Amino acid sequence: xxxxxxxxxxxxxxxxxxxTLRCDPISGHDNLYWYRRVMGKExxxxxxxxxxxxxxxxxxxxxxxxxERTGGTYSTLKVxxxxxxxxxxxxxxxxxxxxxxxxxxxxxxxTVV
Amino acid sequence: xxxVTQSQPEMSVQEAETxxxxxxxxxSESDYYLFWYKQPPSRQMIxxxxxxxxxxxxxxxxxxxxxxxxxxxxxxxxxxxxxxxxAAMYFCAYNAPLTGTASKLTFGTGTRLQVTx
Numbered sequence: 001x002x003x004x005x006x007x008x009x010x011x012x013x014x015x016x017x018x019x020t021l022r023c024d025p026i027s028g029h030d031n032l033y034w035y036r037r038v039m040g041k042e043x044x045x046x047x048x049x050x051x052x053x054x055x056x057x058x059x060x061x062x063x064x065x066x067x068e069r070t071g072g073t074y075s076t077l078k079v080x081x082x083x084x085x086x087x088x089x090x091x092x093x094x095x096x097x098x099x100x101x102x103x104x105x106x107x108x109x110x111t112v113v
Numbered sequence: 114x115x116x117v118t119q120s121q122p123e124m125s126v127q128e129a130e131t132x133x134x135x136x137x138x139x140x141s142e143s144d145y146y147l148f149w150y151k152q153p154p155s156r157q158m159i160x161x162x163x164x165x166x167x168x169x170x171x172x173x174x175x176x177x178x179x180x181x182x183x184x185x186x187x188x189x190x191x192x193x194x195x196x197x198x199x200a201a202m203y204f205c206a207y208n209a210p211l212t213g214t215a216s217k218l219t220f221g222t223g224t225r226l227q228v229t230x
Binding site: 003004031033035040041042043044045048050056059091093095096097098099100101102103104105106107 | 148150155157158159160163204208216217218219220221222223
């Protein structure tokens with residue numbers, strides 16, 4: 001069974017540009033989460049989808065971040081325009097309905113220069 | 114708000130020895146889950162062990178075990194017979210799902226474990 005897949009694995013962009021991260025969850029997992037880890041700090045929650053609906057987006061830092069989950073399958077996280085403080089590792093995770101154990105992808109390392 | 118604290122940024126252990134990673138948390142909930150996740154360099158984060166707060170017995174998974182002290186809000190991870198493949202970043206995490214739902218994890222800052230020969 002394929003795990004959670006994220007791409008790209010690395011992205012280096014200039015301040016002001018746009019970047020789109022993609023996450024493919026495990027097939028059949030209704031729950032999809034985005035997290036971010038800024039260098040040396042804790043992994044912070046960004047948002048939670050249940051199927052195609054946003055269940056909790058309390059962690060989204062500002063309106064430069066837009067997350068979508070098309071048809072309840074893969075998800076994208078777009079940052080537009082990117083700022084220096086957006087640099088970090090973005091993790092995606094998925095879980096089955098009603099289950100607390102989440103399976104993580106490898107993460108996307110975003111560097112904004 | 115729930116918080117998770119890992120006070121050891123880095124730890125080192127010799128192969129075959131035992132190491133304990135510390136984690137404390139703060140919550141007003143009575144029912145919750147605690148996790149230890151492991152992230153090897155450039156690889157996926159994987160679940161090492163899980164503890165349900167209502168269970169008094171400490172969880173164990175092969176060489177990994179926890180010391181769960183609910184009153185003290187402490188959740189340490191013990192790795193016995195350490196192996197080179199145990200070298201990774203270890204994250205302690207907390208989750209308090211509402212009944213019948215899944216919800217977000219709250220993480221600590223992580224402990225980087227080095228395993229030496």
